[in-house]
Amino acid sequence: MMAPSHAASGALAGAAAAALLAPAVSGCALFDLAAGVLVGAGAALLPDLDHPTSTASRSQGPVTGVVHRAVAGASRLAWAATRTGRDDGGRDGDGVHRHLSHTPLVAVAVGAGVWLAGGWWPVLLVAVWFAVDLGLRGLAGCVPGGWRWTRSWPAVSLVSAALAGLLVWGGVSASFVGALVAVGMIVHSLGDAFTRAGVPLLWPVVHRGRRWWMVRAPLTFATGDGWQETAVRWACLAGTVPVALMTL
Template sequence: MPVCMGRTHAVMGAALWLAAAPSLADRLGQELSGGSLALSAFAASGAALLPDLDHPRATLARTLGPVTGNLARAVAALAGGHRKGTHCLMACVAVGAVTGLLRVKTGTVGMVAILFVLAYVAMLTLGLAAWKGRPAGDVILVAQATVVTGAGGFVCRGDWWWMTWAVGGGMLIHILGDMCTLGGVPLFLPFSRRRICLPVMGRTGSVPESVVAATGFAAFGVWVTCATVAGSPWWTLAWLN
């Protein structure tokens, strides 16, 4: 997976989750503090890389060397190859459900472990460390992920309801991003093998993909900022009045 697409997925995961999470919390009758929102953005950003664990050359597959490399090959075999079994709605539901089960069974310990991995992957993909690919860079990334997970234990205090949604939602955001490239995704596997494709980004890793993604994020950021300043929900046109 080209690095630029990996970054696109990570940024999309964080940005769209930040926009959707407050409304989701309100609809579910849950509390979502500013600290929890920030932490959940790291989780969604890292989870937005999970579908590409079916590709041995993807960022996530190279995170822990042979360990994640072998895992990626196993996932690819089970999924039937790249952009197949891990790139459908059922995969989002299944992984989200497993995360929810782990939350019930393991509590804060399991959620902190998941947050650490997802935060590390997000920071690695976004290049949030000097000397990337060197031992010093790895130490910095581990330290950053440790700070995030430490904050998680302090801020959340056992209330991790959002983790299930951030993981499943992050995966869904990835799949929707891939759906906007020429390759498309088999969105409704295992019920249909037909690939759904809205190729507004062109080929994965191409210049059009980078331009469309950058332009879209810029417009989205301006829209949400203006709506927030005006005191209106960002998903409405109220701030234009």
């Protein structure tokens, strides 16, 4: 799926996580809900750091360009080290796009890493800023015509920094942000399972002779602006409203 659709599904999942988890981790429902929607939407763009032209890989210019190369390199290594003779490495045959960063295991590991490292507030602030920045960019694509201001790197960076500062100051915890990162990344992979290429949700478990078995939903559709993906996007956005009201 495309970035706006992933962001919409991440916003819904983040709002649901806020409704379910927030009473246990924070005292302010409004901050928890804002963090859930924005961090969830942004985290749902992270797995595509394995693609050079994704929103996440281009968001911070050369900095995220380096992150993309690191993610791609790690994916190539993991694929080469764990592939069976029947794994073909996906569309490009190199085990990069839609491989390591699209596994639930890595989503949980990244979320746990944010939880642990986020115990030091500057790390939590940067993690929330990066996720909110991606969330705004992704959700902007859902608005017909887009939010023009989100095309300005300084504008979206500054607004994200202000929001991140507010959320961390408001007491949004590292454990909650870590959970949102894991949930957002998993929701991304589940969304990609509705496209024809599928995603390796079972890795590293071997299934039918393949460790990188590409799981596909019974009904799949082409990535892009087809009516199916548009319907999924709007259903997620519409569903976010009642779920958000449950939090408040």
